[in-house]
Amino acid sequence: MLKVSFIEKNKKIIIIGLIKRNFYKLYLINYILFLYKKKKKIKSKLDNLIYYIKYFSKKIKKNEEIIRNYSSFLKEKLKINIFFINKIKNKIFEIIIKIPNLPFEEVQKNFLYKEILYKREIINNYKKKIYHWELGEKFKLFSTKKGAIISGNGFNVFFNKGALLQRSLIQFFLEKNISSGYIEYILPYIVNINSVYGTGQIPDKTYQMYNINYDNLYLIPTGEVPLINIFKKKIFKESELPIKATTYTSCFRRESGSYGSKVRGLNRLHQFDKVEIIQISTCKDSYLSFNDMVNHIKYLLRSLNLPFRIIRLCGKDLGFTSALTYDFEVYSPGQKKWLEVSSVSNCTNFQSNRLKLRYRTFDGKIKLCHTLNGSSLAIPRIISAILENNQYKNYIIIPKVLIKYMKIDKIF
Known part of the structure; x- marks a missing residue:
């Protein structure tokens, strides 16, 4: 704000x-x-x-x-x-509260084409690429049909080696986050209205969240909401910053108006799992924190050996609270399109002004902190990218970094 x-x-x-x-x-x-x-x-x-x-x-x-x-x-x-x-x-x-954050100077108003800052391509010579939802059915990994029976369209059930793959990815991401200095938290998935106001989902995303009307509570749209609210009204010493925190949560989004190929398979779900990272920084060091987070996500995607690119969002595409956002997109060869799996955003002091999140400088002045957030990473689309990029006729290759968790190197 x-x-x-x-x-x-x-x-x-x-x-x-x-x-x-x-x-x-x-x-x-x-x-x-x-x-x-x-x-x-x-x-x-x-x-x-x-x-x-x-x-x-x-x-x-x-x-x-x-x-x-x-x-x-x-x-x-x-x-x-x-x-x-x-x-x-x-x-x-x-x-x-209806006015969004101001973009950084380097953010452009609009692009005819996406501003690609980095691109990594990997070639899989197997030519008969099929969609991940067909692979899920073929290798008995997940079923959106079962999810629809239980809850309705836009829900999914992972089972067998699909469930194992998801659990292994979560473990891998959390371990890498922790080894990079992020403190892990296990948090509530239901928050009050003050929490979603503090991180800027209200009023901007009011109708995209699931609201428990009777208690006026909300299902979290992202782990960022409870993770940043831990530090609400906190005054840090400058020497204590940056704060680095991570969490794994399920996320819940209504995604009203979504239809067609964009929502097939694991592309867009009302409930999905995600590992989140945030940093709370001084105003002068938030750009360093931003680059640190970008490099961390880049490392995770390289470790999984996936083709991906980094996009700097233009002004019209920025989230309500963000001043600068880089999107990470993985390539889906079956669908022949790029899928967003992470957004790293610098929200400057926009959220901290709402949350009264401050720090005391070395010379005793009180200033608003800068907050940053990013997905590391969104699990369903990472799974769809792994399945489609590593597919062969009768098996799917497991990324090397996941073998120690899954105890197998191929899915048959």
Whole structure:
């Protein structure tokens, strides 16, 4: 969430940034500044009233009825002004939470083609590539039909060696995260409204989340939500940063409006498993943290020996809270398309302003932290990429790094 004081001082920069994101409700900026100016005028009156109330309170004696009455009159005016200030504060808050984060300078407004920063290709000479959902059925690994019987369309059941492959990937990712300095957490999958507000899913993703209406709770759309909320209202020492944390969770997304080939097989599920990493950094070091996370995800995908590429998102494609995002996409030879398996995002101080997540600098100043998040990695699409890229007529080759977990080198 942007700070009003920042908007007041940097109106032109904010408008340029919002246009870069294709956000054209610029009248909201002017309205916020109008309300903020109005609030400051009332605040000035409020301060004067408080001063005079204190002044006359000292002058009141038993028989000084006029002064007593005037003091009571000032107190009533004080209540009215406090009411109006709170009303303006609420209105500003209602508007400002709808404004997205500002993109970094290097982020372009739009691309005719995706901005590919890195690409790794691997050739499998077996030519008769088939879809991963056909491989799942052929080798008895998973079934979206069984998932549909239990829960409805968009759900899946892993079984046999498919379940083993998923569990092995989760273990591999977590172990590599931990060895890179990330602390593992096991977290709730259900969170309250304050948690999804803090990480920016509300109001942006309100209708894409599963809401438990009776208790006003939400199923998490990503492990980032409970993981970052652990540190809500925390003030770190500068020497304690960066904080590096990881978790494995199921994720739940309504994905309303999705249909066709995009949702076949494991492409898009309402419930899927994912390993998440986050970093909490100082404002001056968040770019270093971002590059550290990007290199870590790159290492994981190389370890699995998968073809992948890294895309820098343009302004119109950025998530609501992000100032900079790199997408990692793996190639699906059966479907002949690229599938996103991770997004690494630098959210600057956008989330930490909502979460009151701060640090004390070496010279004693209090500043907002920068938060970063990334998938390491989304399991279903990684499985689909492994199946399609490593397929042969009668077997699928297991990546070398997973053999120690699965105790097999091929799926027959």
